[in-house]
Amino acid sequence: MNTQFVRFAYFLESSKKYYRTKSFVYETLEGTNSKQRKYFDLFMIFLVLSTVAILIYEVNHQLLPWVDAYETVAIIIFIIEWLGRLWVSSNSRKHIIKDYEKSQLLNQEFHLNYSLRKILKEKVSFILSPMSIIDLLAILPYYRPLRILRILMIFRLFKILRYTNSIQQFRHVLLEKKFEFFTLAILFFMAIAFGSTIIFIYEGAGVNPNIHNYFDAIYWSIITISTVGFGDISPITIQGRIATLFLVVGGMGVIAFSTSIVTTALSEKLLILKEEKVMGETNSLSSFIIICGFGRMGKVLAKEFTKINQNFLIIDKNDEKFKDKNTQDFLAIKGDATDSSLLKNIGIHKEAATCMIAITDDDAVNLSIILSTRSLNPTIRIIARANNPKAKEKLLLAGASEVILANEIAALVASEYLGQPVAFEAIDDILLNSEDAIMDEIKIEESSYCIGLKLESININKFNITLIGVIKEENKKSFIFNPQKNTYIVEKNDIFIIIGNKESIQHLKMEILTYQPKRRISYAK
Amino acid sequence: MQNKVIIYSFSKLAVQIASLLSKKGYQILVIEEDLHLIKEAKSLGYEVKKISLMDDKNILYLDMIKNNIQAFFCVSDDKNINLFVTLSVRNLYKDLKIISVSFATKDNKTMLLAGASKIINPYEIGALRIFRLLHKPYILDILDNILFNESNIEISEITIGKSSIFNNVFLKNTNIIEENNLILLGILDKEIHDKFIFYSQGIAHKIDEGDTLVLLGKADDLERFTLLLNRNK
Numbered sequence: 001m002n003t004q005f006v007r008f009a010y011f012l013e014s015s016k017k018y019y020r021t022k023s024f025v026y027e028t029l030e031g032t033n034s035k036q037r038k039y040f041d042l043f044m045i046f047l048v049l050s051t052v053a054i055l056i057y058e059v060n061h062q063l064l065p066w067v068d069a070y071e072t073v074a075i076i077i078f079i080i081e082w083l084g085r086l087w088v089s090s091n092s093r094k095h096i097i098k099d100y101e102k103s104q105l106l107n108q109e110f111h112l113n114y115s116l117r118k119i120l121k122e123k124v125s126f127i128l129s130p131m132s133i134i135d136l137l138a139i140l141p142y143y144r145p146l147r148i149l150r151i152l153m154i155f156r157l158f159k160i161l162r163y164t165n166s167i168q169q170f171r172h173v174l175l176e177k178k179f180e181f182f183t184l185a186i187l188f189f190m191a192i193a194f195g196s197t198i199i200f201i202y203e204g205a206g207v208n209p210n211i212h213n214y215f216d217a218i219y220w221s222i223i224t225i226s227t228v229g230f231g232d233i234s235p236i237t238i239q240g241r242i243a244t245l246f247l248v249v250g251g252m253g254v255i256a257f258s259t260s261i262v263t264t265a266l267s268e269k270l271l272i273l274k275e276e277k278v279m280g281e282t283n284s285l286s287s288f289i290i291i292c293g294f295g296r297m298g299k300v301l302a303k304e305f306t307k308i309n310q311n312f313l314i315i316d317k318n319d320e321k322f323k324d325k326n327t328q329d330f331l332a333i334k335g336d337a338t339d340s341s342l343l344k345n346i347g348i349h350k351e352a353a354t355c356m357i358a359i360t361d362d363d364a365v366n367l368s369i370i371l372s373t374r375s376l377n378p379t380i381r382i383i384a385r386a387n388n389p390k391a392k393e394k395l396l397l398a399g400a401s402e403v404i405l406a407n408e409i410a411a412l413v414a415s416e417y418l419g420q421p422v423a424f425e426a427i428d429d430i431l432l433n434s435e436d437a438i439m440d441e442i443k444i445e446e447s448s449y450c451i452g453l454k455l456e457s458i459n460i461n462k463f464n465i466t467l468i469g470v471i472k473e474e475n476k477k478s479f480i481f482n483p484q485k486n487t488y489i490v491e492k493n494d495i496f497i498i499i500g501n502k503e504s505i506q507h508l509k510m511e512i513l514t515y516q517p518k519r520r521i522s523y524a525k
Numbered sequence: 526m527q528n529k530v531i532i533y534s535f536s537k538l539a540v541q542i543a544s545l546l547s548k549k550g551y552q553i554l555v556i557e558e559d560l561h562l563i564k565e566a567k568s569l570g571y572e573v574k575k576i577s578l579m580d581d582k583n584i585l586y587l588d589m590i591k592n593n594i595q596a597f598f599c600v601s602d603d604k605n606i607n608l609f610v611t612l613s614v615r616n617l618y619k620d621l622k623i624i625s626v627s628f629a630t631k632d633n634k635t636m637l638l639a640g641a642s643k644i645i646n647p648y649e650i651g652a653l654r655i656f657r658l659l660h661k662p663y664i665l666d667i668l669d670n671i672l673f674n675e676s677n678i679e680i681s682e683i684t685i686g687k688s689s690i691f692n693n694v695f696l697k698n699t700n701i702i703e704e705n706n707l708i709l710l711g712i713l714d715k716e717i718h719d720k721f722i723f724y725s726q727g728i729a730h731k732i733d734e735g736d737t738l739v740l741l742g743k744a745d746d747l748e749r750f751t752l753l754l755n756r757n758k
Contacts, residue, residue, distance in 0.1 A: 296649075297648040299652075300652035304653065310660070389541075406647040406652075407537050408541050409650050409673075410647035410650050410651070411542040411545050412672070413650060418549075418622070422713045422737040426680070426711055426721055430668070431653060432653065436723050437711075439664050464725050499710070501723075
């Protein structure tokens with residue numbers, strides 16, 4: 001028997017199908033950022049709300065026959081969900097394998113019962129967890145003979161806690177502050193006990209016609225301390241009124257105290273919540289670039305990326321920089337980009353992270369970012385900024401793919417101004433991507449009608465576009481400057497380097513890439 | 526007489542500018558107050574004056590006209606000082622080329638208002654370079670070759686003289702630029718305004734004396750074209 005269990009455990013451990021299935025179920029039910037969980041949660045919220053709506057409708061309406069069937073299906077789904085959660089709550093096979101291997105190592109007899117006890121303990125621990133109890137209470141009312149249990153249907157609403165992140169986070173906030181809430185609860189109960197006892201002693205023995213027993217005294221205390229004050233029971237003795245004053249003042253204190261606990265806890269959690277949200281969004285992206293350092297250079301870069309819908313994530317130690325109205329919609333995290341754990345959390349090691357841009361104004365920090373990134377992802381492209389020209393070599397040595405010296409390029413541009421100020425204007429406009437002139441590239445795809453045509457047939461001039469040259473990608477990326485329009489024949493994968501305004505370039509791209517000429521064009525022989 | 530430029534404040538950007546311009550044969554005069562930076566500038570072989578340009582007397586003392594100053598680079602790391610000095614220098618020298626640094630695009634307008642002839646924003650240029658590295662690598666390569674490296678393709682500006690064969694010629698009526706294997710990037714037309722107009726914006730007008738053409742081409746072609754252009758009618 002023992003051997004069969006061990007064999008089965010090893011079989012499961014080596015089965016890829018079992019592993020894939022369990023991973024899928026886990027991702028669907030518990031995965032933090034999985035896509036399927038999002039859809040599953042939405043489906044379950046719908047199911048819960050619809051069954052609760054049926055309960056409300058049922059109070060004074062005759063139910064249609066299909067509604068019963070609907071509820072049966074819903075309950076089956078709830079049961080399957082609960083069983084699924086029970087399944088993925090622990091890895092039972094690992095206990096058996098671990099204990100078996102340990103016994104083999106120590107040359108001792110393997111006791112299956114010992115492993116089963118551990119498995120059972122874990123499963124019971126799951127069954128008795130608050131959310132599991134809520135799940136069970138939501139299923140129980142289906143058992144019709146126990147009509148009284150119908151009210152437990154309301155527990156289904158608590159199930160929604162599972163499916164909405166923000167409510168779960170709120171629950172975590174409350175749990176984190178349980179000591180404060182516990183202290184508050186003790187104070188609250190002490191105040192109730194004192195108030196009830198005082199009013200019962202002075203007004204309970206037939207003095208106050210509305211206080212018949214100790215329960216009435218407790219009821220009065222709670223209504224008073226909560227500052228609700230229905231007025232159905234009012235103190236008539238001076239001692240009772242003094243107790244009322246203390247209770248009302250104490251009640252206000254309790255409300256203020258509990259509000260401040262929740263507010264403080266929420267504000268403490270807000271940053272973490274935002275970070276988790278950003279990380280969740282980042283993990284769902286198919287490709288993104290990381291910008292470390294959101295200074296002046298980072299802002300320009302983010303603006304350019306936004307223009308072309310390039311996904312990016314910003315990391316900066318100072319979150320004040322993200323609060324600008326133009327930047328608050330960016331995916332941004334306050335943090336130290338040299339911290340490997342932070343980089344790992346954002347998924348730097350995954351394929352989706354295509355490039356790391358380290359552009360803080362501190363070369364040492366940039367170097368540290370490069371090393372942390374390289375240690376997690378040896379192949380990712382890293383572009384770094386060197387503030388001091390001497391740091392360039394070190395940044396390259398650390399693993400940067402390219403290093404930018406902003407001052408060097410700016411100086412080159414500035415020096416051009418002295419000799420040729422008008423040419424400088426042109427350079428400046430091109431370099432700064434001005435509205436007047438953008439330098440762009442167009443690749444001639446296989447489907448383009450231009451292939452085989454002479455340049456003059458395309459008539460680029462009609463778009464008010466200047467063709468600077470053509471890059472022959474297949475010929476070691478050689479550049480042909482100003483090709484002759486009447487002799488140059490367009491080939492597949494040619495890259496046209498052009499200057500023009502945005503609209504003209506768009507038109508030309510549309511024509512070259514999608515337009516199919518109706519009239520016959522004479523192809524070059 | 527050697528061309529001379531003044532660089533106000535020996536910032537990191539100033540170090541780069543001074544290095545480039547001295548290689549091009551310009552004589553550099555650095556104005557700096559910080560003793561450490563003065564020492565650094567002197568160690569690199571530049572002439573340095575320790576004066577504050579917050580006072581007009583000191584600006585006048587530099588006597589930029591008499592000393593044949595070609596340009597004034599205002600590249601302090603402090604935005605407000607740059608604005609103040611740019612305004613002061615412009616107030617005293619109306620025709621001087623003043624190149625000022627700006628660290629944010631939003632500050633460009635105020636710097637122009639203060640009197641800068643041209644604004645350099647190293648962060649913007651650097652960021653766009655990173656952007657091109659990622660999204661337009663071919664363009665970056667070509668731009669680098671044309672602008673900064675020693676390739677045989679150059680960018681050049683040619684001002685049309687009164688007797689030039691190009692004077693009073695309509696652009697649409699001539700193929701002379703194409704025939705010389707050159708590309709016309711654009712024109713600075715003195716008659717219309719002082720702004721540079723890209724050819725791709727659709728220029729269809731007559732070239733007059735004083736207009737400046739910006740051309741792209743191989744060094745030999747540009748040289749031949751310049752000679753041709755300046756040939757008397």
